[in-house]
């Protein structure tokens with residue numbers, strides 16, 4: 121069903137997490153009332169299920185919206201509302217001046233997995249194609265980039281091989297570095313439903329904290345933060361020892377086993393248990409279950425990706441599946457859970473500094489030529505240099521090398537690490553532009569030009585969920601005031617910069633059509649999809665080459681065990697475990713980890729308007745083990761001062777046995793805009809990250825604790 125702003129019902133993918141549930145939206149009974157949401161029973165990924173966030177999304181769409189462009193020449197001045205005409209004039213003048221003086225490398229855009237694919241595509245075409253700078257990065261750098269790099273390293277391409285039906289088919293599910301119960305609730309409920317029927321699967325959770333996820337597990341390995349790769353090596357050791365390696369599979373479909381075997385032999389169970397801080401019997405139990413499993417599925421998210429060895433750990437998970445032949449068949453495989461609603465789509469359209477659309481790379485001359493031709497730019501328009509990832513963008517601002525930093529659909533003044541340093545760097549950039557839906561965000565405080573964005577529900581476009589399923593999100597409400605779709609803003613700027621032909625799309629469907637044509641023959645081939653087909657036949661999984669019948673996309677990748685590497689074999693990697701980038705020490709004896717709560721979404725621009733979410737989580741709390749609290753002289757409910765090498769925050773303490781001694785936990789949600797409740801966890805965190813994926817270690821920093 122296609123819906124337009126005048127219709128009374130609509131279908132869309134939920135705009136929160138990467139589960140990507142289908143929502144059915146119903147218009148308010150009275151003018152000015154709220155749209156209501158419930159699960160779309162016909163959506164194949166979620167079959168009518170939703171969680172609190174999807175169910176309450178209607179409450180978030182009206183309040184506190186930006187309705188007109190705002191401008192100030194200096195950030196110590198108040199904003200004045202301006203016209204779009206004036207906003208575009210400012211952008212064109214400043215971009216042309218930069219191109220004439222410093223060149224395109226002084227321009228950067230920082231986008232988001234909350235873009236629709238069309239938004240992403242238009243922004244990339246503008247910066248990488250028209251302007252010749254690859255400095256387009258996205259908050260997926262903080263989120264999925266280790267999964268992207270890990271898949272590419274192991275299999276030759278990004279792209280999760282599994283699908284949600286595998287949750288119903290696995291007999292063992294390893295949940296590593298994921299609090300699925302709070303962050304991907306509908307998938308978690310799907311696992312629990314099977315267990316309630318007595319139909320398995322076994323659940324093993326690897327997390328330094330006890331969570332709602334581990335509460336339901338058969339085995340909880342509360343490892344020390346940053347020891348996941350060591351755990352995987354120790355598991356590998358037991359596979360070698362206990363004939364858990366499928367030698368025929370390894371010989372036929374992989375390369376690099378000899379090096380991996382050498383590494384794994386060095387991780388004896390005693391050593392592994394000591395490094396991870398777990399009981400050796402628990403490690404052995406997991407190995408027994410893995411070896412006995414007919415179909416083992418690994419699910420992971422930020423506890424794995426946000427690590428200085430994130431890519432190696434993702435490869436470590438892939439190693440385990442490859443060596444035991446647990447891939448390419450129902451119920452088995454390494455399945456990365458995407459965080460944001462369109463993190464997957466962003467990867468497909470090339471939404472990171474090293475990527476081009478269709479899982480292509482900027483460093484591949486053939487890829488650049490294909491994209492230049494398709495985009496209609498002269499040969500050589502796309503720079504061969506990988507662009508600046510987000511942290512290097514911050515460093516470039518520190519050095520005064522960026523003239524324009526354009527932030528869109530993300531709130532980095534909450535979500536980036538080392539926030540004090542970020543604040544100073546951004547204040548050093550002469551033109552900060554923010555495309556945002558809501559007024560008063562932390563990032564707005566450092567912005568010169570604010571562009572009001574139409575958000576989900578007010579613009580049409582596609583999102584792609586964790587199982588590669590593409591859903592058309594319809595436009596069913598009018599944008600407030602003069603807010604415009606992000607893709608349309610980038611397109612108009614492109615035309616005004618002189619690229620009329622390249623940015624002449626009449627609507628989002630035309631943007632999507634141009635994108636899918638660029639995926640022909642690639643792993644993420646979506647060339648058979650269109651807004652029309654998705655509207656008529658509902659959500660579809662890719663690969664979906666031209667000519668595919670509706671419903672005919674592939675549920676799984678690599679079922680033929682042919683991998684897109686030069687040899688056609690998957691690669692095993694023998695990366696030695698390194699542990700944390702900033703381990704605890706005498707001065708900072710605890711490890712702070714930072715994550716999420718069920719009811720809140722990131723920087724709370726939406727969920728601060730949802731009564732149920734505020735009631736469930738009224739304030740930020742620091743989870744502390746009783747032994748650490750006693751040592752610091754802190755009682756339950758007391759105010760603690762948490763210090764790291766970069767700064768300090770004060771926050772109320774919650775004493776709990778559920779966290780590992782030596783580790784403390786803060787939620788990420790309460791940024792500086794939350795007034796008295798503000799608790800800027802990321803002032804404490806550092807930016808050191810994985811050298812391959814460039815993803816910062818947002819899960820761990822060394823801190824000290826004292827009464828405030």
Ligand SMILES: Nc1nc2c(c(=O)[nH]1)N[C@H]1C(S)=C(S)[C@@H](COP(=O)(O)OP(=O)(O)OC[C@H]3O[C@@H](n4cnc5c(=O)[nH]c(N)nc54)[C@H](O)[C@@H]3O)O[C@H]1N2
Nearest residue numbers: 137297298299303345346421422423459715716718721722
């Ligand atoms: N309710 C809610 N749901 C969300 C979001 C939200 O904001 N709110 N955001 C979405 C997004 S963008 C994302 S990326 C996902 C994130 O989803 P998750 O990754 O599941 O969520 P987090 O709370 O960030 O981290 C998960 C767990 O990692 C654990 N952890 C910390 N350090 C380590 C470690 O060294 N090893 C291991 N194994 N575990 C560790 C933490 O204790 C935490 O329980 O959630 C998505 N869903």
Ligand SMILES: Nc1nc2c(c(=O)[nH]1)N[C@H]1C(S)=C(S)[C@@H](COP(=O)(O)OP(=O)(O)OC[C@H]3O[C@@H](n4cnc5c(=O)[nH]c(N)nc54)[C@H](O)[C@@H]3O)O[C@H]1N2
Nearest residue numbers: 262263529530531535555556557573575714722723725818
């Ligand atoms: N320490 C620590 N830090 C973390 C994490 C962690 O686990 N620990 N997690 C990281 C991860 S995985 C993520 S994904 C990030 C998330 O961090 P952010 O991306 O900063 O968080 P959001 O609040 O989702 O920001 C999205 C912004 O886009 C706006 N918006 C919504 N829709 C639209 C739209 O259609 N157009 C435009 N232009 N704007 C829109 C919203 O109002 C909001 O301000 O945080 C990262 N930071």
Ligand code: SF4
Nearest residue numbers: 134136137141171174
């Ligand atoms: S599980 Fe995720 S996608 Fe589904 S309703 Fe909840 S937040 Fe939305």
Ligand SMILES: [Mo]
Nearest residue numbers: 262263459460
């Ligand atoms: Mo994320």
